[in-house]
Amino acid sequence: MRIAAEYSRIQRGALNRLAQRAWTRDSQRYFATSPRTLDRDALRVYSNLHPLSDRLSFVVEDAGDQQAVNLVLPELRADAIFAGIGTALRVAAGHARRQGLPLRVIGLRDVLPRDDKRIRALRTAVMAHTGLDSEDRLELVGREALLGLRVSPEDHWLLTHWTTAHAFGVARRLGTVTASTSIYLVQDYEPGFVAWSTDYALARATYHEGHILVVNSTPLADYLARAEKLTLDDDLVFRPQIDERPGRGENRSRTELTVFFYARPSKPRNLYAIGVAVLKAVADRVGDWPVPVRFVSAGESHADVVLGHGVVLSSRGKLTWDDYFSLIDQTDVVLSLQHSPHPSHPPLDAVSRGVFAVTNEFDGVRNGLSPLLVAAEPRIDELADAVVDALRSSFDQRVPTPGDGWLAALGAPLDTVLDALSIRVANHPGSGPRLEESTGA
Template sequence: MFTRVLTALRDVATYNALLVRSGSFRADAMKAYSEWLLAQRPTVQVRREIARVTPAAVPHTGLSGAALALAATSQSDHTPRRINIVLTDFIPNRAFAGIHTALDVADKLGARTGLPVQLVTLSERFGANEAAEARTVLTQRFARPVNVVYRDALLDTTFNPDDIWVVTHWTTAHPAAVAARAGVIRSENVVYLIQDYEPGFHAWSTAHTVARSTYDAGFHHLVNSAPLAKYLRDTAGVEIDDECVFAPALNIARMQEVARLRERGPVRVLFYGRPSKPRNLFSLGVAAMMDAVQRLGDRAVSVEFISAGEAHDSIDLGAGVQLKSVGALPWDAYFALLPTASVVLSLQASPHPSHPPLEAAVSGAIAVTNEFAQTRNDLHPRLSAVSADPESLGAALTDAINRISDEGPGSYSGLADGILGSEIDGVIDTLAGRIGF
């Protein structure tokens, strides 16, 4: 009993320390708390939606944060057709790779079909002011006007029955599935951009189960990366067409520049670590580095270990070696740091191939990551994907350090054609044909 109390107190202390030190952790914690509060009772907005939907849709109310939002909308043949890209929200300075990919898909689909693009947001915290900012940013990005409809305005907005809908996170796919069941939108007009195996973001629970159910909603699946498609098909039993699988975009020019800037010198290990993101396996990464320090022996003190992605206190790896954090970095700062790190450790407990290990490998560093359902081991000769345990990762990290010490960093070496999927423009052409264009 006493041990459990001490453990609980340590957990509380760790949580409070992260709240103080990490802005991203604090933002995520507040978001989770706000969502928990919203789930306790229907808000005014949810009650308005309940009043608008068919009775059969009402039981879905609590299954996702905006379950009824699309089912409560109105349709008219007199409204011009659009492509509606559905996001939880869009905060320009907090939009990461997944959001940018979704916007790129909507932009390319709009250009291919000739339909205007409209952003629909489902978060109740995203209102008129945020919509105005998003409208300005997206109009510049798309080089044409982009309308933004936020949650509170959805009930006053009319959509065309033949609109095309692009959903990406499961919390946007579920409202589309509810609306399709209610006959408000057509499932054959919905494009589901799948960017990770999102049921895995949750423990076995209602959220896990509802997330998994969205793959069976009858939408057109558009999958970001061949490794993810393989996992969805082989492990999760989801039907995926290879013609609708595209390769995630790497900034080739930037990677070539990083490779040119690399120089031989003391070995620096960069750990992409985010303590507040469970799927990045922060504690396992620390354990792997501690194992590597033991394997290196006296040579360990000549190796520098740094982490990026999220601020945290320095961590003792043993033998007088410290892991020092540089925190979250803007893109330019990240690409300035990358040439100085000839070994990169980046872990992810999901099948989507994250960018840091790929960017490291193609730009001349050696990347170490965890294997996941046999989706990573053949992606690149300079990427070592091994079992997710401290000893295997520590051994791979030690081998990488020794190799860099002997050979120095490599030159630019791109990924093999098609290994991550097809070129996105061709995939968009295929998709456009399937939705009637």
């Protein structure tokens, strides 16, 4: 499974390089033949900062074009609509409904499928996350349609992931886009996704470009305020979307205990190696218990791991939504690590279903949310202690309730925030200072 995952990563990298060459060729041809007057020297300054830097710089504003809400995504594929993109689709569709505008979903990296079956699958996947009642209100745009894409200067632009905010910023600096309403859906502290580098600096700069900031979770908003010295609107901070389907109740097996490790080896922030080391330490400590402890992982495929004492961490790879919740229902402790200020979904999903969750603390943003959520420093012994203590409490049937107010502490309901966003846009058109007036990060 690890070999297959590595092959997929290499293949994806090769395809991205080919796509970038195709974009460079097509954009240069468009530049040479278009009657538009784009400043070639200005574009040259920004175009090589990042592969997506200039992807919005060739759109054409037309006052006669129908106004829309433009959601800009790094990629637009049916198999890439995970939690972050799914949330972005819900936010964009909710805002479009409140504005009475159609929704245009723009993917910067990928070409839309050409055959009917695949494009239908993509439209179906997008519709399922937006809740729109008519496909007539939805337009999908891939990389191939960005050259000369017609938009209205009155459009609302909704950006998510720093690469899309960066691409929008370049287009606005070049004067290609003059729209005054830009909304930045911030779902994590994304400079932390990369090493200190050009990308790190570009990602930080996007927080200071005058967008209306809508933030996914109070812990993230608090961290942004501290780290970036931002003044955020509390009314525009929403709680993560938690699936609150019924859990397993109290019908728990006493014949074995289960630890579910949320494993994503390809995502450094999920601390995969630390998690495996923690489970090896746990296996050492529970080897002589009268009840066996089994260890299972899900999230991404990886080779099964021998933890010691005849115990193996069994990988189930990427699960369907229903299978994921079924696994939580069979679990006594979820170990889910994420070295970023967003609380992440697996620990919250576990808590909502009455299951212990052990995670790492990050800048003091997690401890105290719920009696079922144990946040320890990302050190092997401390996390292993937390897992063992939770296993013992689960076996002894000393499992507390999630507690009151833990979900409300993470932010307001999304619908409430979208209502507040509509008021913000109506009362304060425009998104703050123009880029040339911003001091940046």
